[in-house]
Amino acid sequence: MTTAQSTEVPSKTALPPATGTAVRVQNAVIKYGFIFVTVALFLYFALSEGSFRESATLLDTLRYVSVAAILGLGVTLTMAVGGMDMSVGAVAGLGVSVAAQTMVVFNQVGTVAILAVLAAGALAGLLNALLIVVLKIPDMLATLGTMFVIQGSKLILVDGQSITPGMTMDDGSTAPGKFTSGFLKIDRGTVLGIPISVLIFGGLTIAAWVFLARTRWGRVLYAIGANPEAARLAGIRVGAYRALAYVLSGVLASIGGLILASRIGQGDVSAGTSQLLEAVAVALVGTSVLGRGRPNVWGTALGAVLIGIITTGLTIKGLPYYTQDVVEGAVLILALVFSFTLSKRRTS
Amino acid sequence: MSPTDISRAKAAVGLTDVSMAFGGKTVLASVTLDIAPGSVVALLGANGAGKSTLIKILSGVHTGHGGQVRVDGRPVALQSPLAARQLGIQTVHQRIGEGIVPGLSVAENLVFEELAQQRGNPFLNGGRLLARAREIQAGLGLDWSDTVLKRDVTELGISDRQLLILARALATRPRLLVLDEPTSALSAAEADRLFALVERMRDDGIAVLYVSHRLGEIDALADRLVVLRDGRLTEDQAKPFDWDAALRAMLAQTQEATTARPVRPDASGDVVVSLRGVRLFEGRAPLDLDLHAGEVTGVVGLLGAGKTELARGLFGAEPFGTGTVALDGKPYEPRRPADAIRAGVHLVPEDRHADALVPGWSVAQNISLPFLRSLSKAGLVQRSREDALGRATIDALGVVTRDEHSTVEELSGGNQQKVVVGRWLAETPRVLILDEPFRGVDIGARRDIGRRARALAAEGAAVLVLSADVDEVLEVADRVVVLAAGEIHLDAYGEDAERDRVIQTISESV
Numbered sequence: 001m002t003t004a005q006s007t008e009v010p011s012k013t014a015l016p017p018a019t020g021t022a023v024r025v026q027n028a029v030i031k032y033g034f035i036f037v038t039v040a041l042f043l044y045f046a047l048s049e050g051s052f053r054e055s056a057t058l059l060d061t062l063r064y065v066s067v068a069a070i071l072g073l074g075v076t077l078t079m080a081v082g083g084m085d086m087s088v089g090a091v092a093g094l095g096v097s098v099a100a101q102t103m104v105v106f107n108q109v110g111t112v113a114i115l116a117v118l119a120a121g122a123l124a125g126l127l128n129a130l131l132i133v134v135l136k137i138p139d140m141l142a143t144l145g146t147m148f149v150i151q152g153s154k155l156i157l158v159d160g161q162s163i164t165p166g167m168t169m170d171d172g173s174t175a176p177g178k179f180t181s182g183f184l185k186i187d188r189g190t191v192l193g194i195p196i197s198v199l200i201f202g203g204l205t206i207a208a209w210v211f212l213a214r215t216r217w218g219r220v221l222y223a224i225g226a227n228p229e230a231a232r233l234a235g236i237r238v239g240a241y242r243a244l245a246y247v248l249s250g251v252l253a254s255i256g257g258l259i260l261a262s263r264i265g266q267g268d269v270s271a272g273t274s275q276l277l278e279a280v281a282v283a284l285v286g287t288s289v290l291g292r293g294r295p296n297v298w299g300t301a302l303g304a305v306l307i308g309i310i311t312t313g314l315t316i317k318g319l320p321y322y323t324q325d326v327v328e329g330a331v332l333i334l335a336l337v338f339s340f341t342l343s344k345r346r347t348s
Numbered sequence: 349m350s351p352t353d354i355s356r357a358k359a360a361v362g363l364t365d366v367s368m369a370f371g372g373k374t375v376l377a378s379v380t381l382d383i384a385p386g387s388v389v390a391l392l393g394a395n396g397a398g399k400s401t402l403i404k405i406l407s408g409v410h411t412g413h414g415g416q417v418r419v420d421g422r423p424v425a426l427q428s429p430l431a432a433r434q435l436g437i438q439t440v441h442q443r444i445g446e447g448i449v450p451g452l453s454v455a456e457n458l459v460f461e462e463l464a465q466q467r468g469n470p471f472l473n474g475g476r477l478l479a480r481a482r483e484i485q486a487g488l489g490l491d492w493s494d495t496v497l498k499r500d501v502t503e504l505g506i507s508d509r510q511l512l513i514l515a516r517a518l519a520t521r522p523r524l525l526v527l528d529e530p531t532s533a534l535s536a537a538e539a540d541r542l543f544a545l546v547e548r549m550r551d552d553g554i555a556v557l558y559v560s561h562r563l564g565e566i567d568a569l570a571d572r573l574v575v576l577r578d579g580r581l582t583e584d585q586a587k588p589f590d591w592d593a594a595l596r597a598m599l600a601q602t603q604e605a606t607t608a609r610p611v612r613p614d615a616s617g618d619v620v621v622s623l624r625g626v627r628l629f630e631g632r633a634p635l636d637l638d639l640h641a642g643e644v645t646g647v648v649g650l651l652g653a654g655k656t657e658l659a660r661g662l663f664g665a666e667p668f669g670t671g672t673v674a675l676d677g678k679p680y681e682p683r684r685p686a687d688a689i690r691a692g693v694h695l696v697p698e699d700r701h702a703d704a705l706v707p708g709w710s711v712a713q714n715i716s717l718p719f720l721r722s723l724s725k726a727g728l729v730q731r732s733r734e735d736a737l738g739r740a741t742i743d744a745l746g747v748v749t750r751d752e753h754s755t756v757e758e759l760s761g762g763n764q765q766k767v768v769v770g771r772w773l774a775e776t777p778r779v780l781i782l783d784e785p786f787r788g789v790d791i792g793a794r795r796d797i798g799r800r801a802r803a804l805a806a807e808g809a810a811v812l813v814l815s816a817d818v819d820e821v822l823e824v825a826d827r828v829v830v831l832a833a834g835e836i837h838l839d840a841y842g843e844d845a846e847r848d849r850v851i852q853t854i855s856e857s858v
Contacts, residue, residue, distance in 0.1 A: 215727040216720035223717055226706045233665060233703050234718040234771075235689040294708070 033338060034289045038306045045313035052316055059195055061308040063187070066201035067092065067263075069304030070256040071279030072286065073208045074249030079283055079295035080212060081245045082225035083132065083139030088253040088279050090150040091124045093272025095257020097154045100163035100267025103183065107176040110183035114258060121254020122247055124150055129243035147276070155269060163267030179265050186262035197259045201301075204252065209297040221245055222294070281328060282307060285335040307331060360385040360555035361406070361437060361524040365415035367579075368401050375401045377579045378415065383524060388546065388556040390570035392598055393790075398579040399559055403528055406557070407439035408432030419523060433461070436523035440513050442532060442788065447513045448501055455481035455497040458516055484519045488545060507538035514545060524555045531565060532788055535650035535816055536854070543569055561790065562817070563591065598791070617641030620810035621680075621693075621779055626661065626671030628654035628834035634671055635836055637829070639779065639810040644801055646825025647814045648850060654834035655814040656698055659783040662812075663695035664688040676778070689718055692778030696769050696785055704768040705756050712738025712752040715771045722775070741770035746796050762793030769797050773804065780804055781812045786820045798824040818850050830854055 045052040071088040078085040095117040102113040124146065131142035159170070165178035187197045212218035223231040224238050232238050256279075260271055285306065286299030310331060311324055319327075359382035368376040376398045383389050393399045404410040405417070408426040416423050419435050426432045432439070441447065449457055456463070458481040478497060485492045490511060496504075504512065510530065517525060527546070531539040546556060546569060560566055566573060567589060575583035575597040583597035621639040628635060632654075639645055649655050661668040664682025673680045675691055682688040688695070697703035706714055716723055716734045723733050738752030745766040749759055756764055765785065772780060782801060786794045801824055805811045815821050821828060828845035830838035830853045838845075838853040 210728075214729060216724045216729050217727060219713070219717075219720055219729060223706050223709075226708060227702075229702060230704050230706055231717075233663075233685050233695065233697055235684075235686040236717075237684070237686060 030338060031290060034285070034306065034335065035302065038302065038309060041306075041313060042309055045309065045316065049313070049316045052313060055193075057312065057316075059193075059198060061312040062198045062201065062305070063195045064312070065282075065304040065308035066195075066197045067256045067259050068275055068278035068282050068307070069201050069301060070204055070259070071253050071275055072282035072300045072304055073204060073297065074252035075279050075283035076286060076295045076297060076300045077208070077212065077221065077245045077252075078139065078143075078249050079287070080218070080221040080225050081242050082228065083242065083245070084143065084280070085128065085246060085249045085253075086140055086143040086276065086280070087124060087128060087147040087150060088249060088256070089272045089274070089276025090147040090154075091121055091250055091253035091272075092257035092260055092275050093270075094120055094124065094150050094154045095254040096261040096264065096271040097158055097163065097267050097269070099183070099258060099261035100179070101157065103179055104163050104165050104167070104175045104177045104267065105169070110180040113180075113183060117254045117258050117261075118251060121250040121252075121257070123250070124253070125247035125250025126243070128246040128250065132246065133239040133243050151273070158267060158269060160269065162269050165266070179262075184262050184265060187259050188262065197262075200255065200259065204255065205297060205301045208252075212297050217241070217244075225294075278307070278328065281332040284332060288335045288338040303335070358385070359383055359418070360420065362418040362421070363415065364418070366402075366405065366417065367414035368398075368405065368410060368412075375579050376405075376413070379576070379579075379581055380415075381574060381581060383555040383557060385523070385555050386550050386553045387571045388550050388558055388569055390566040390573040391557055391559045391576060392561075392566070392573060392583075392594060393576035397576045397598075397790075399576055400528075401579075402576065403439060403441075403526055403559065406432065406437055406524070406526055407441075408437075433520065433522075436521075437526065438517035438520060438522040438524070439526040440510075440517055440528065440530060442529040447516075448509055450500070450502045452501055453497065454492065454499050454501050454504060454512065457501045457512055458484050458497070458519070461516060461520065484515055488515050488518060488548075490515060507534050507541070510534060510538075510542065511545070514542070518549065518554075522554060524557060525549060526557045526559070528559045529561065529788060530558075531560065531562060535652070537650065539565070561788070563595075564819070567591075595791070617643060617808065617810075618676075620676060621662065622674040623662075624672050624674075626668045626673065628657045628661070628668075632834040635834065637836065637839075639812060641808050641810055642805055643827060644805045644811040644813060644825045645827045645829060646821035647812065647829045647831050648816070648818055648821045648854065649814075649831035650816055650854065652833070653831040655816075655831060656783055657834070658831070659695055659698075659781045659812070659814055662688070662779070662781055663693060665695070692776075693781070694718075694772035694777040694779070695781045696772055696783060698783040698787070700765055700768050704771070705764060707757065708755055710738070710753045710755055711742065711747065711749055711759070711767055714756050714767055715741050715774055718771060719774050737774055741767070741774065744773070745770045745800055760790075762789040765789050766793055766797060769800065773800065776807070777804070777809055779810045779812065781814070783814050784816070785813065786815065786817065794820070794823075818847060818854070822847055822850070 051057055071092060074088050075085050098117050098120045099113045102108045102116045103110065128143055128146055131137045131146065132139050161167075163175070165175060167175050169175055185196060187195070189196045191199060212221065220231065220236050220241055223234070223236065224241055228238055256275065257272065260275070261267070264271055282303045283295060283300050285303030286301070287293060287295050289299035289302045290296060307328055310327060314323070314327060315321065362382040364380050365378045366376060366380070367374065367378050379402065391399060391402070401410060405413050405426065408429040408431050411427055417426055418424065419437070424435050426435065426437070449460060452460070455478050459477055462480070478494065481497050482494070485497070501509070501512070514530070530542055534542060543565070546558070550556060558566065558570055570587070572584070572586050573589055573594060574581055575594055577598060583594055585594060617640045619638045620641050623635060623637045625634040625636065647655055647658065657666070660666040662673070664684050664687050667681070667683055675693070680691060682691065682693070685695070706717065712735050715738050720729060723730055723737065735752055741747065742749060742752060747759070747763050747766045747770065749763060756767060759767065769782070769785065780801065785797055789797070801811050801813065813821060813824055822845070827841050828838065828850055829836055830850060832854065837856075838850065840849070
């Protein structure tokens, strides 16, 4: 907004000569401020706490944030089309129950469980798409509704009980199956020393980035988010693309559910509930991380890493676990200040 | 006292050496202008000449300008929109949507400003409010009954909304009223209503600064005209105006004040689009219309004539309910814009902000949006090809921009419109529909776009231009069709489509 052609919408902050640098500094703060904070915190923890420096701690941190990050990628996709998927936590929780049900109750192998979980995620996404695209319910309200429905139907599915290997079933028999060792490796196994869940997180981040930032489909999603009518009049099938975003978000959430199921090792009824806010927070932090002011994949991934570093660092520093929510909330608000307050001033 | 001092002392609002710079770039350079009470001063200028900046200074939006602003001879500081209003400077902005509060009644909207500032009794009193609203509308002779006043404001048509905003501005008895393109959304008859109101204000002693691109209006209404170019006042005339000089001051490169009318082509080309029995409105006669290759067909009509319905129907944005359409002899039934685009039918929509531009995107990205598929390989957008397309479009239409990576918001209105037009030329259309392509566009950009449309027709496409402005259509079209309430009232070429005849047909059809 400070270029020679900006006569129609001049930037208000741009005052005579000296401001050139001031504006540049402000832009740099907006663009790199968050990365700087992340690196500074990392160095602080690494220099002050020996255990933080160990590669196992770092990998654990990434492993810990991988679920919220993957869910956040789904939220990012739905934010790109101007929406918001509030059901990702519930869908991940559903994934945990479906995985447990498939393996423990129906005594199936891990591959079947994985397919069942992915299918459940896609179905949940289709349900969201139906409500939003066909029945025209506002995104946030629709997904808030599905969040409750999915959480509730999951409870019905498992009779309100956590599914554990060897548990007693309704007919008095013992559950025949267990979490297969292969399935448990999703979160616990490593390849070349890197946890498989971290590799999944990395792979999905790259895939989502290519999709959203480099392909025409991603471009179209952003166009719909920025001006849906212009997108429609440019020949874009807006409904189909919005549905696509929600289905992808559902599938990503179910992948998060797979990692979570593998981590817990049982069908915990409450799994996934805490993931929603973290996922949304990560995606919102992501919109501000690179100063883009719009949802973007690298921002979301970096946001997840940042929250992971802060949580792990503070835990090592001896902060009780129950302070975690406050810390994460503060990070989110700081991010919102970056993306709304500061960048607004820059562009208005 | 010298004569200038006297006129200065008498001015309702005076500017002395007012200047403004953004990021080191001078947008206004030492503008000195006195606006006398009871006079209408027209402000002319191409897009980017500094008009918007001047208006924003007067309305208190841009602070920190150089020079001095005086109200009734007293130097004042216009620090905020509220300060400007309290000093008696009321501005009616071009985008009237910004002044309307949907969900409130017409009456509540009329007294909105007083409501927002009112001290004392914080409880709304329906009766008192309605009485005040009645008073305001009666003072302006709007003839709005209580039923109208009680309606939700969104039920008002665009022209009545315009009048509402004007009435609200006038209710405060301003010293200076700034009108920014007040007729850009109005039909001729509605504009007449507005002119009557402006004349009444002038007779009441209010000073009016009238910003418009429409020379006919200025000729009829203004007592004086000033031209702004590159941030400087380059022309100052009293009535009667020398239009040739005014236009030259505005656009230095053009010599002639009017463009030559294109002549009728020797022979009409093949029929490209053929509409049969298409009904634009319920209960209106169905319409038949053929569009020929190599021809620019101009459709003139007032607001509500069915122009936009025709354009959107052909483009599949709102498919026609009845009748048949053929494209190059084959049945053509677009159910959505994607179908139309595949068939080579492109639409430049009426409202570029709402319906075409993607905010925050670069010029190149805005151009490539409909044709991303052909710029992609395995789904990946080939950026070098996208940029090349952006540069080619910038060159072809003469878009004034830093480069293809500038965001569209950095461009002036006329150049934004060129981007939208250029987008639809990225792949050569068989049929190009331009709905109000010259709205809020300066004359230079208007000619560039018109030239490009004619060139496209010369290459064999059928071009359809729809506008409420007769002169705009006459400037670009080979053939003129007058549309009123969804029916065709005139369909003529060349000499048969003389300005007077077209205007007469329109007025008879109302």
